[in-house]
Amino acid sequence: MKTWLIFFFLLLLPSFVFAQNQQILWQFDLNQDGSINDFGLEFFYFQDVSANAQDNTLTVKGQGKSYIVVPKGEFEFKDYNNLEITLKSDSDFELRTVADVQKTAESTYDMRYQIKKSDELQTYNFSLSRPYFKKDIENIAIIAVNQQLNTITIKEIKLTKNNSIKQVGVALKDFFVTDSYSPYTPNFFAIPQIFGRPTIAYLLPIIILAILFLLYSKKYKKTAIVILLIMWIVIDLRVSGEFISYAKDDYQNWIKPKYEEKVFRNDRDLYQFIDFVNNNLPDKVEMINYYSAIGTYDDTNRKLQYYLYPILVRRDSLNSKYYVVYKNASIKYNADDNKLYSGDEVLSDAGEVIASFNSTSFIFKEYD
Amino acid sequence: MIDILIITISYLVPWYLGWVVVSLLDKHDNLAYLYKLAVSFLIGIGLMTTIIFIYTWTGGNLVGRTLLPMMITPIILLEIIHFKFKSEFSFKKCYKEVKKIKEIIKWKKLNLILLTLLVIYVLSQSVLGAYQIIHNPTYDFDAWNNWNLRPKVIYTQHQLPMNKPNEFFLGGGIKSYPLNDPLLKVWQASLLTKWNENVINLYSLVFYIALIFLFYQSLPKIFSRTIKLISTYLLASLPFLVLHSRIAYADLEITSFIFLAYSALFMYLQTRDKPYLYISAFGLAFSIWTKNEGFALVLPSLIIFMIFLVISKQLRFKTSIKYLLTSLFIVSPWLLFRWLYDLDVLSGDSSSFNMIFQVSEFTRWFSLLLFRSHFSFLLIALFIIMILKIKDIYHSQSLQKMTFAFLLLFALYNFVFMFTDKSQSLNAMIRANMQIIPIAVLLLISYINKFFAQNR
Numbered sequence: 001m002k003t004w005l006i007f008f009f010l011l012l013l014p015s016f017v018f019a020q021n022q023q024i025l026w027q028f029d030l031n032q033d034g035s036i037n038d039f040g041l042e043f044f045y046f047q048d049v050s051a052n053a054q055d056n057t058l059t060v061k062g063q064g065k066s067y068i069v070v071p072k073g074e075f076e077f078k079d080y081n082n083l084e085i086t087l088k089s090d091s092d093f094e095l096r097t098v099a100d101v102q103k104t105a106e107s108t109y110d111m112r113y114q115i116k117k118s119d120e121l122q123t124y125n126f127s128l129s130r131p132y133f134k135k136d137i138e139n140i141a142i143i144a145v146n147q148q149l150n151t152i153t154i155k156e157i158k159l160t161k162n163n164s165i166k167q168v169g170v171a172l173k174d175f176f177v178t179d180s181y182s183p184y185t186p187n188f189f190a191i192p193q194i195f196g197r198p199t200i201a202y203l204l205p206i207i208i209l210a211i212l213f214l215l216y217s218k219k220y221k222k223t224a225i226v227i228l229l230i231m232w233i234v235i236d237l238r239v240s241g242e243f244i245s246y247a248k249d250d251y252q253n254w255i256k257p258k259y260e261e262k263v264f265r266n267d268r269d270l271y272q273f274i275d276f277v278n279n280n281l282p283d284k285v286e287m288i289n290y291y292s293a294i295g296t297y298d299d300t301n302r303k304l305q306y307y308l309y310p311i312l313v314r315r316d317s318l319n320s321k322y323y324v325v326y327k328n329a330s331i332k333y334n335a336d337d338n339k340l341y342s343g344d345e346v347l348s349d350a351g352e353v354i355a356s357f358n359s360t361s362f363i364f365k366e367y368d
Numbered sequence: 369m370i371d372i373l374i375i376t377i378s379y380l381v382p383w384y385l386g387w388v389v390v391s392l393l394d395k396h397d398n399l400a401y402l403y404k405l406a407v408s409f410l411i412g413i414g415l416m417t418t419i420i421f422i423y424t425w426t427g428g429n430l431v432g433r434t435l436l437p438m439m440i441t442p443i444i445l446l447e448i449i450h451f452k453f454k455s456e457f458s459f460k461k462c463y464k465e466v467k468k469i470k471e472i473i474k475w476k477k478l479n480l481i482l483l484t485l486l487v488i489y490v491l492s493q494s495v496l497g498a499y500q501i502i503h504n505p506t507y508d509f510d511a512w513n514n515w516n517l518r519p520k521v522i523y524t525q526h527q528l529p530m531n532k533p534n535e536f537f538l539g540g541g542i543k544s545y546p547l548n549d550p551l552l553k554v555w556q557a558s559l560l561t562k563w564n565e566n567v568i569n570l571y572s573l574v575f576y577i578a579l580i581f582l583f584y585q586s587l588p589k590i591f592s593r594t595i596k597l598i599s600t601y602l603l604a605s606l607p608f609l610v611l612h613s614r615i616a617y618a619d620l621e622i623t624s625f626i627f628l629a630y631s632a633l634f635m636y637l638q639t640r641d642k643p644y645l646y647i648s649a650f651g652l653a654f655s656i657w658t659k660n661e662g663f664a665l666v667l668p669s670l671i672i673f674m675i676f677l678v679i680s681k682q683l684r685f686k687t688s689i690k691y692l693l694t695s696l697f698i699v700s701p702w703l704l705f706r707w708l709y710d711l712d713v714l715s716g717d718s719s720s721f722n723m724i725f726q727v728s729e730f731t732r733w734f735s736l737l738l739f740r741s742h743f744s745f746l747l748i749a750l751f752i753i754m755i756l757k758i759k760d761i762y763h764s765q766s767l768q769k770m771t772f773a774f775l776l777l778f779a780l781y782n783f784v785f786m787f788t789d790k791s792q793s794l795n796a797m798i799r800a801n802m803q804i805i806p807i808a809v810l811l812l813i814s815y816i817n818k819f820f821a822q823n824r
Binding site: 191200204207212229232233239265271309310 | 493496499500503504505506507508509510512513516517520521524525598602605607608610611612614615617735736738739740741742744745748749752753756757795796798799816819820
């Protein structure tokens with residue numbers, strides 16, 4: 001046993017010795033001419049980016065998706081396995097890491113992280129032990145995703161290389177990362193992964209050995225069965241955790257909040273809107289014209305058809321005097337001629353807005 | 369609460385219908401009563417929806433709770449027949465048999481512990497699932513686009529919409545989809561007298577539990593209780609199966625019927641007890657009646673398997689024809705309807721496909737099926753043992769048959785994804801493979817049972 005321990009220690013020794021190389025990607029620094037060194041970083045879709053000489057930080061303000069792109073410099077991304085960012089934020093937001101954002105922009109659920117609001121600067125580590133970062137990539141992007149305007153204060157961004165012990169911790173952490181429920185989940189759900197690869201791929205040698213012992217060893221066949229069962233149970237517990245996380249998300253965002261604050265997965269407030277339509281359409285209505293967001297993948301018309309049936313959901317039909325608009329900013333009511341316009345085009349005859357859900361969602365009825 | 373009570377009744381009525389039918393099929397009371405209870409549920413559901421289909425197709429109206437007396441009538445008639453042949457009502461027999469459940473306390477301590485753990489496991493998964501289903505709206509694409517839209521439309525119209533060009537033909541969605549699942553929901557809505565998706569959507573969970581119960585009861589008697597309990601846990605904990613117990617799709621339903629068809633057929637081949645053959649025929653019929661895969665993939669697989677059995681002299685030609693004809697007779701109303709209305713055979717609204725080899729998708733197919741944990745490492749273990757023990761499997765009559773039957777199904781199911789343009793980027797591939805996965809668990813356990821015992 002002792003020999004094994006010494007051997008194991010010797011095996012890990014190099015990783016202690018050569019651990020923790022690092023490459024600074026951003027920290028407060030002045031160029032020779034006194035201007036602020038931007039380290040070649042590029043910023044996209046932020047409303048404001050400013051460096052603060054007083055506390056040596058970088059402040060970025062954004063809403064929706066905003067990108068910090070880190071181009072390849074004198075170094076290769078694949079030489080590092082960790083992205084370390086010291087930051088604070090005035091509200092919760094999602095941080096995503098993406099490889100080669102201008103080309104493939106490959107990202108999976110295990111490259112998304114929830115960052116909590118904090119008053120103090122904190123250091124976060126984002127694993128780059130993912131297949132996408134191991135290729136010859138030109139850049140990586142750090143994407144901030146938030147529903148409302150938020151301010152992120154960054155002290156430092158750097159690449160580091162974890163030692164083997166730390167990587168074991170990263171592997172364990174990876175194994176327990178879960179995804180949220182998506183429209184694709186009934187076809188494929190997020191599987192337990194380690195370093196961006198299926199956990200079962202790492203277990204394969206053990207599975208094969210255990211099966212061999214089970215079939216051919218009289219002495220170890222029972223042990224083999226126990227090992228296989230333990231692996232099965234561990235995967236089961238992990239995947240059950242995935243399902244519990246779906247239930248937890250649904251509870252926090254849909255079941256627990258007050259009616260007006262309820263949000264259901266990526267459908268957001270669609271179900272409140274459906275209630276709104278049901279409550280505000282007169283009983284005699286048999287058909288509506290429905291207009292949802294333009295230019296995005298949108299299947300809310302089919303979903304609305306299911307929920308509103310027997311009311312027929314159509315678009316541009318002359319047989320309906322009712323126009324239901326959901327999250328479509330281009331469709332507007334013109335008070336001058338009492339008509340509905342889609343951009344510059346007239347959409348309806350004269351009528352009135354009979355109920356309003358919000359500025360981009362409402363019900364309009366043509367005059368009889 | 370009252371809705372939950374009504375929904376419970378909506379399952380008990382077809383279960384009873386199935387019980388009388390199975391009791392009549394089992395002339396000499398050869399089958400274990402718990403096995404009969406397990407198969408009765410599925411057979412009852414399929415029979416009930418077939419009756420509703422014939423009723424609505426012939427112009428029957430669905431106003432109010434008209435379906436309830438329509439279901440009670442065949443039960444009473446069948447009970448009278450049962451009494452005539454067996455001199456007692458089937459429910460009396462059921463009551464007597466259920467009382468035997470007390471014998472469970474005579475089980476070995478280890479098995480009692482395993483049983484308790486299994487029940488706790490299934491219950492906890494079910495409670496979590498039920499909680500989500502009862503509180504959440506219908507979210508998944510095929511649910512609101514097909515499987516829930518159709519019953520809602522049929523229930524709201526109080527009739528089966530049969531104008532093919534209309535978008536709400538048979539309730540809407542994809543026109544060729546069979547009606548077993550929608551008509552079960554129509555039956556439930558008619559008992560509830562309203563469309564309440566939150567209690568109706570519990571059906572997937574009910575089928576999950578029914579499948580687990582059926583699986584345990586279908587395991588050969590030669591298996592020890594310990595092996596039976598562990599293998600039932602393996603099935604109950606398959607990640608993708610658990611996931612689908614919370615999704616308002618019809619995949620778990622067809623999975624149950626396919627397993628019923630194959631497990632009963634394997635039982636028949638081992639015991640030669642005729643009721644198993646009829647039960648298997650029901651399973652095949654209702655898999656055709658549940659999803660298009662039943663007709664396009666399961667039926668051809670079973671026909672080829674029958675040919676193999678007849679050629680290898682393990683089944684008489686007459687028996688195989690009787691089996692297939694019984695099955696086709698049970699599902700004949702739907703087959704006749706699909707022929708008259710010229711419905712497509714494959715899923716989607718087109719039966720045409722082009723043969724292409726999706727080389728680029730091969731790695732993804734391989735990875736999705738074997739490595740991405742949707743079925744844990746079940747298929748990896750199964751195929752490794754299959755390869756290592758191919759000779760022994762070939763020489764064991766029962767394993768040879770089971771392996772051949774499974775491989776045929778597996779090959780046909782995956783052929784569609786790998787060699788035709790119907791694959792749609794493998795989107796439905798895992799879901800489709802789930803339909804045959806309980807057979808894979810049965811096969812794996814049969815291997816382990818055989819080779820574990822052999823290796824002494």
